[in-house]
Amino acid sequence: MSEGIEWPAGWERTAEGDRVPNRSFQATSATSETRTLHIDPKRGLWIPVSLREFDKQVVFRTPRATIQHFGKQPLEGYYGMIDASHFGAAEEIDDPKNSHLAPNRVSIKHAGKEPVEFDVELDDLGDGV
Numbered sequence: 831m832s833e834g835i836e837w838p839a840g841w842e843r844t845a846e847g848d849r850v851p852n853r854s855f856q857a858t859s860a861t862s863e864t865r866t867l868h869i870d871p872k873r874g875l876w877i878p879v880s881l882r883e884f885d886k887q888v889v890f891r892t893p894r895a896t897i898q899h900f901g902k903q904p905l906e907g908y909y910g911m912i913d914a915s916h917f918g919a920a921e922e923i924d925d926p927k928n929s930h931l932a933p934n935r936v937s938i939k940h941a942g943k944e945p946v947e948f949d950v951e952l953d954d955l956g957d958g959v
Contacts, residue, residue, distance in 0.1 A: 867936065868951045869917075873908035875936065875950070882907070886941040892916035893932040894923050912936070917952055 867876050881888075882905040890897040890909070894916040899905070916936075920929035931937060934952055939945035 866949045866951050869912075869914050870908055871914070874910035875908065875912040877905050877907060877909050877938070879907075881905075881938050881940070881946065884940045888941075889937075889939045889945075891928045891931060891937040891939075891945070893918065893920060893926050893928055893935070895927050914952055917950060 867878070869875055875890075884905070885902060886900065888899045888905065890899065890912060892912060897911055899909075899911075917934050918932065920926045920932035923929075923932070926932060928937070931947075934950045935947055936950050937945040937947045
C-alpha cells in the first residue's frame with residue numbers, strides 16, 4: 831500500500847494505512863520536529879508531541895477560524911476541532927478570519943509564547959473530505 835511513497839522525515843504509514851509519527855525519528859523542538867502537519871479524516875489535525883502540553887490556553891489559527899482551547903490537560907495526538915474544511919484559498923472561504931494563512935497553514939500558540947506556523951498536508955484525505 832505505501833511502497834514507493836516517500837514520507838516526510840518523521841512519518842510512516844501503519845498497516846491500517848494511517849499516517850503516524852515515526853518512533854525512531856529524533857526531534858529537538860517544535861520547529862525541528864516537523865514543518866508539515868497532516869489532517870486525519872477521522873481524528874483531525876495532528877499535533878506535534880512538543881506542543882501537546884500547555885498551561886492555561888492554546889490558540890489555533892487556520893485560514894477559516896481562530897480557536898481558543900482552555901485547560902491544563904495535555905492535548906491528544908489529534909485535534910478534532912480542526913479538519914480539512916478549515917483550509918483552502920481565501921477567496922473560497924466565507925469570511926476567512928486569518929486569510930494570511932491560506933491556503934494550507936496553521937498557527938499554534940501557547941499562552942505567553944510565540945506562535946509556531948506549520949504547513950498542513952491536505953492531499954490523500956481519501957473519503958474523509
